[in-house]
Amino acid sequence: MLAELVHQKNCKKNNMIMDADTGELACSNCGAVSLEKIIDMTAEFSGFSSEGHYNNSRVGMKTSLKMADRGLSTIMESQDKDSSGKRLSSENRRLFYRLRIWDRNSRSSISVKSFQKAFTLLDGMSSKLGLPESVIEETAYLFRKIAAKKILAGRSTSAVLCASVYMTCRLTDTPRTLHDVANAGNLKKKHLQRIYRFLIKELELYPETYNPREFVTRVAKAVGLPEKTERLAFKILSISEKNNVSTSKNPMAMAASAINLASVMNNEKITQLKISEASGISAVTIRDRTKEIKEKIGGEVNG
Numbered sequence: 617m618l619a620e621l622v623h624q625k626n627c628k629k630n631n632m633i634m635d636a637d638t639g640e641l642a643c644s645n646c647g648a649v650s651l652e653k654i655i656d657m658t659a660e661f662s663g664f665s666s667e668g669h670y671n672n673s674r675v676g677m678k679t680s681l682k683m684a685d686r687g688l689s690t691i692m693e694s695q696d697k698d699s700s701g702k703r704l705s706s707e708n709r710r711l712f713y714r715l716r717i718w719d720r721n722s723r724s725s726i727s728v729k730s731f732q733k734a735f736t737l738l739d740g741m742s743s744k745l746g747l748p749e750s751v752i753e754e755t756a757y758l759f760r761k762i763a764a765k766k767i768l769a770g771r772s773t774s775a776v777l778c779a780s781v782y783m784t785c786r787l788t789d790t791p792r793t794l795h796d797v798a799n800a801g802n803l804k805k806k807h808l809q810r811i812y813r814f815l816i817k818e819l820e821l822y823p824e825t826y827n828p829r830e831f832v833t834r835v836a837k838a839v840g841l842p843e844k845t846e847r848l849a850f851k852i853l854s855i856s857e858k859n860n861v862s863t864s865k866n867p868m869a870m871a872a873s874a875i876n877l878a879s880v881m882n883n884e885k886i887t888q889l890k891i892s893e894a895s896g897i898s899a900v901t902i903r904d905r906t907k908e909i910k911e912k913i914g915g916e917v918n919g
Contacts, residue, residue, distance in 0.1 A: 681756035682735050730768060734759055734777045737801070741781055744800040745792055755784040758819075767818055771811070778803055779811040786823030791830040793868050795896035828853050828862055828870035831895070835868075835875055838894035839886050848878040855913045865905065869897045873905035 631644040641650040696704045696712065704712065735756060742752050758780045762768060768776060778801035785792040794812075798805045816822065829850055836846040852874040856862045862870045872895040879886040892899045 681753050681760065682738060730773050734773050737774055737777055741800045745796060751784055751788055751790050754788060755781050758784055765818065774801060775803055775807060775811045778808055779815050782812055783815060783823060791826055793896060826867040828867040831868050831871035832875065835871055835891065835895050839890050841879060841884060841886065845878045845882045845884055848882060849874040852877055852909065856909055859913050861909055861912050868895050869901050869905050872897045872902050873909055876902050877906050877909055
C-alpha cells in the first residue's frame with residue numbers, strides 16, 4: 617500500500633485500518649493516510665431485512681452472450697423529466713431527444729435483429745433439447761463468431777443457429793443427434809447437414825464423433841429395457857470398438873443395433889420398429905448393423 621511507504625520511515629508499526637465513511641486507509645499508530653481511495657464493495661441500498669440488504673448489488677445482472685445486447689441494454693423514458701419529476705431544460709431535452717434516436721437506431725440495426733431472432737430461437741431449442749447453460753453460452757459465442765465472419769448473408773438465420781447448436785454439442789461432447797436438432801429447430805435434416813458442413817469448412821473446426829455408448833441409456837430407457845439388457849448392450853459396443861466394427865458408422869445406429877442384439881439375446885419382447893422410433897434410425901439400418909455385429913463379434917459376445 618502507498619500508506620505503508622508514506623509512514624514506513626517514521627512509524628515501525630504497520631496496523632492499517634479502514635474508514636468506510638470517508639473511504640480512507642490510515643495507520644492506527646501514526647495516523648498516516650493513504651493517497652489511494654478504497655472501493656466500497658457493499659450494497660447500494662439498505663434493505664429492511666438481512667437478506668434484502670445482501671441481495672442489493674451495485675452491478676446489476678450479469679452479462680450473457682445469449683442476449684442480443686449482452687444484458688447491457690439502456691432504458692430511456694419518453695418523458696422529459698428527471699428523477700425528482702422536474703422538467704428538463706430545453707438544452708437537455710434536445711440532448712435526450714438525439715440520444716433516444718441513436719438508441720432506437722442501434723436497436724434496429726441488421727446485426728442486432730439477426731441476433732434477436734437467433735437467440736430467441738436458441739431459448740426455445742435449449743428447453744426442447746435440455747441443453748446446459750454452458751452449451752447455450754458457447755453456441756451464442758459461436759454464432760457471434762459466424763456473424764463476425766460475414767457469412768450469414770443469403771442464409772437462413774435459424775438454419776445457421778441450428779447448425780451452431782449441433783456443432784457446439786459435438787465440441788462439448790453433449791450427446792444430441794442431427795435428428796434431434798433438426799426436429800427442435802423445425803428443419804429438414806439434409807438442409808441442416810449442408811449448413812453444418814459449410815460451417816466446418818469456414819470455421820476450420822473438426823469436432824470428434826460421438827461415442828455410441830453415450831446413446832445407449834437414452835434409447836434403452838425410451839423402449840423400457842431392463843438394466844441387465846442395457847449392460848449387455850454396453851458390452852457389445854465395447855467389443856465392437858475393439859474389433860473396429862463401429863469405425864465410420866453412425867453412433868446412434870450402432871447404439872440402436874447393440875440394443876436390438878442385446879434384447880434378442882435376453883429374449884426381450886422389443887420390436888425393431890420401437891427401437892427405430894426411439895433412436896430415429898430406420899429399421900433397415902438397424903438390421904444391417906445388427907447383422908454386421910453378429911458376423912464379426914458374435915462368438916465373443918456369446919462367450
